[in-house]
Amino acid sequence: MSGEFNVVELSEDQLPAVVRLCRAALDPVRDAPEAAEIIARLCESPGRTPGLVAVAGGEIAGVALSSVGSRDRHSGHLDLLAVVPAHRRAGVGRALLAGTERLLAAAGAHEVRLAGNPPYYAWPGVDVGYTPAICLARRTGYRQDRTAWNMSVDLTDDSRVAQLRTADDEHRLAAAGITVRRAAATDRDALAAAVEAHFAGAWPVEVAHSIGRAGAGCQVALRGGQLLGFAAYGSARPSWFGPMGTFPGATGLGIGRVLLRRCLRDQYAAGVRSVQIGWVGPEPFYADAVGARIERVFFQFRKSLRP
Template sequence: MDADIIVAELTADRAPAVVELCRRALDLPEDAAEAPAVVDALWTRAAADRPVLALGAYRGAELVGALVCSVAGPDPRVGHVDLVAVDPGQRRRGVGRTLLSYAERALAGLGAAEVLLAGNPPWYAWPGIDVRYTPAVCAALALGYRQDRTAWNMTADLSYDGSPALRPTEAAEARLAGQGVSVRRAGPADLPALAAFARSTFGGAWDAELAGSVGREGAGCHLAERDGEVLGFAAYGSSRPSWFGPMGTAPAAEGTGIGGVLLRRCLRDQRAAGVDRAQIGWVGPVPFYSGSAGARIERVFFLYRKTLTAQQ
């Protein structure tokens, strides 16, 4: 580690400086543009339900690097590095490695036995390291991380009226209504039923993402129900306005077209809000999103894992 680099915990008042650093450091324009929302989600909002630590690397008084890490909510033995940003003029000078080494020791002190360079849902920036961020991949390998998964995002093009992602849903909604299924926008009063449905049907921890989508500016959620029973939902904007998800349909309702209707209702909302390319994050069912919205795989991520030693 470079002795000239001083690592210190960052307080909330340093968030604007971290945002500006991310705007310079994130090479992909879409990432740089959404730096304020990313930092807010990872640092401010995530801290409400899990331990979060923000670290800054300084050369003298200059902030040259930043890292945000956290402990997994369901399993405190797992730590996550959620964001690393290094000033472009300081790359290959040990800043990223110093921050990661410091984070490993800090997470070990919080009880973590291993560290993932992977998103920590429900508040995450990206599933892992975008394959185009070559310096980050090199740093992970140099520090002994091993790749254990690959993930991807899909993109739905909302930039033109004839996009498959914006296909009308009125006819499908009328057909569903004939089967007793109603589709509508969800409101805050629906949150308990939505959360219960998500937990019982899919497990996981979608409660916070739903709470971050329903009734919040720049976000939203649509649901399908029959006789007051939730059959499916689709949400967007929980972490940032351009991202779609989560969504889910009851197994008994699969194949009815509910999922495609809910998806495109959300995408139309995002288009109306000025989003021209919606990111469907950490995708599982690729054929569904391709068929329902013409979405395509566009971003691929490597996810890394490292077991911590007693010395750390």
Template sequence: MEPDLTLADLPADRVPAVVALCRRALDLPEDAAEADAVVDTLWTRAAADRTVVAFGAYAGDELVGVLIGSLSARDPRVGHVDLLAVDPARRRRGVGRALLAGAERRLAELGAAEVLLAGNPPYYAWPGIDVRYTPAVCLAMALGYRQEDTAWNMTADLSYDGSPALRTTEPAERRLAGQGVVVRRAEPADLPALAEFARSTFGGLWHAELAGSVGREGAGCHLAERDGELLGFAAWGSSRPSWFGPMGTAPAAEGSGIGGVLLRRCLADQRDAGVAAAQIGWVGPVPFYSGSAGARIERVFFLYRRTL
């Protein structure tokens, strides 16, 4: 570590400085462009629901590195590193190593027995380390983290009117209406029913992600129902404006075309919000997204774990 480097907890009033650092330090343009949303999701919003740690690395009075971590929403014995960013001018000088070591100590003090370099739903900006952030991959390997999984995003091109992702949903919606299915935008009053549907049908933490999409500026959700019974939902913007998800269709409605309609409704919203390329995050059913929106696998992430 550089001799003039010090680590300190970050107070909430340093948010603007952290955002400015991330805009410089996140090498991928799509990440740098959403630095404000990333910091807000991982630090401000997450801290309202769970234990979050935030460290700054300082060279004198200059903020040259930042780390945001948290305890798992599912298991408090697991800690997560949600963001690690180092000023490009200070790389390869031990800043990232010092920040990660500091986070491990703090998370251990809070009861964590292991640390994941992986997203901590419902507040996450990436599933893991994008393979194009090669220095971060090298740091994880050097510190004894083991790769335990791989995840990927798919990209839906929203930059031109003829994109498969922007195909009209009107014919499919008319067909569904003939079957008694109503497709509409979700409103805040729908959130309790949506949350219960997500919990009971899919488990996990999608209900919390929906709370970050319904009724929030720069986010949205659409649902399908018949006679008041929910059949599916699709949401966007919970973690970042350009990211789509979560999405779920009731098992009884699979194959009905509801999923494709809900997906493209959300993508149209994102296009209207100025998004040129939507990220379908942490993808499971690759063929569905390829067929319904012409999406392609693009971002690949390594997920790491280390026992403390």
């Protein structure tokens, strides 16, 4: 299908239609089932700029969501660009991208990045499986500058799930005075402050966002009330794990492996059967601890908005 369309600013009442569009346009296994969570997370961004939709024949044919950088206000991010299959190859994606560039320039951005804008992001970059998006980026002057990836853990494998048991390790940690438990709402502020003190970037917001929400959670390790480590999931969306960290002085105790496995058990209990460890590193730890494998690869692009 092709034909005329108009690009207009997204309104709040169009969000349900945008979710339906994303369910039709995104990867049917890895992204479409969490379309509602993706849109909700992107709309929470304090740096969000006006979204755009392409309307054809009274229906939404495409959508673009963008934001200014959480740490660099001169960096603009295209957070989502989706076009329903029936309207592809008709200029919809190109028009939405051009409109987004104008909005970001008006917001003070000096460049546009096709890369995640943590802590409010849907992907680290453009999944290499989304070939039309990569072709559009290259045709419109974007250059690839980095590559990111996710690792996945298959929880449909009963033997893999059985390997997530942590009783022996927790007994060993308890003998050393270390308690491992699920973080409660009363832990949120102290945990976020501790993460901010020791880890740079968006992790404090992601950790805080994982506590007390449906489809999300956080596990912590403590000794004498002192936080030793944390592992969170569901901040980006229910099937994604991370971030995770061990505080200085507590490395080498096996805390990370226990926290990771407890989170994966929580996700399994919630019905998740394939966990994505987002924007991952270090790969050997996750491969050894839970049999994770590199699965999704993302290209990151950028384009200057200056003459």
